[in-house]
Amino acid sequence: MTSGIKETRRDRIFLICNYVYVFLAFLIVFYPVAYIVSASISDPKTVASGEMWLWPKGITFDGYQRVFENANIWRGYGNTILYTLVGTVVNLLVTLPAAYALSRRDFVGRGFFTGMFMVTMFFGGGLVPTYLLVKGLGMVDTMWALIIPSAVSIWNIIVSRTFFQSSIPIELQEAAQIDGSTNMHLFVRIVLPLSMPIIAVMALFYGVGNWNSYFSALIYLNDSAKYPLQLILRQILVLQEMGAQGGGAIDASTAAAMNTKAEVAALVKYAVIIVATVPVILIYPFLQRYFVQGVMIGSVKG
Known part of the structure; x- marks a missing residue:
């Protein structure tokens, strides 16, 4: 028969708070990276107008072409x-x-x-x-x-x-x-x-x-x-x-x-x-x- 340590209510609240904090930290780090990647392959008009805020729209690789042609x-x-x-x-x-x-x-x-x-x-x-x-x-x-x-x-x-x-x-x-x-x-x-x-x-x-x-x-x-x-x-x-x-x-x-x-x-x-x-x-x-x-x-x- 195995015995484990029973989690108290405070322990569960602390664990939930940790998960929430880690998730928010992930969003803070992930969003700028995702935005830059999406903006680099999106139609510049959608980026300038604010239509593109996470996922790419009007995919184009013209920016990379201009960079690597140099x-x-x-x-x-x-x-x-x-x-x-x-x-x-x-x-x-x-x-x-x-x-x-x-x-x-x-x-x-x-x-x-x-x-x-x-x-x-x-x-x-x-x-x-x-x-x-x-x-x-x-x-x-x-x-x-x-x-x-x-x-x-x-x-x-x-x-x-x-x-x-x-x-x-x-x-x-x-x-x-x-x-x-x-x-x-x-x-x-x-x-x-x-x-x-x-x-x-x-x-x-x-x-x-x-x-x-x-x-x-x-x-x-x-x-x-x-x-x-x-x-x-x-x-x-x-x-x-x-x-x-x-x-x-x-x-x-x-x-x-x-x-x-x-x-x-x-x-x-x-x-x-x-x-x-x-x-x-x-x-x-x-x-x-x-x-x-x-x-x-x-x-x-x-």
């Missing part, structure tokens, strides 16, 4: 993939060793270095000094201007350090040292294989940041052939909006033409959003398992 889009994709891969590798190569060193109890001066790192979270040199530094290093109009200045995030170092402290047993490290393992061998052959959750989380954080980054490219890149996808899409949107606005006195036919351009600009805008976000959405499911483990850093373990 050869710069494909070059931007290639540049962004390159910048994201190289940038994420550099981010991990800097973040993980620094975090591991700060997690070691026998690291002399780790409190001092941790404090110095945290100072940079509150104080920065500013845009102009940073640009002068990048220019002085000869990195303007190169890929490295997008990667080196943002090679590390102090917050990610702190998160990674917490993972190493809470998830890598100190006894394991001591046993390896007794067996004659060097610090580098210990880190590469023992610590890193046990740290896949935090590696995946850091790769996701840095990868998404590098993929979405456009401000550094806007500041440091002059050659349009080196522009990442986000900057090219920004240019497309700006040109579409400028072309739709026009100026000066206009007649009825010109006003109608400008209105059509504005509708097409809106259609392209939604298509651009989808084009820029789909790759990240496709990659996330493969890292979700590690991501869930990583965000539980510091939780109670039993």
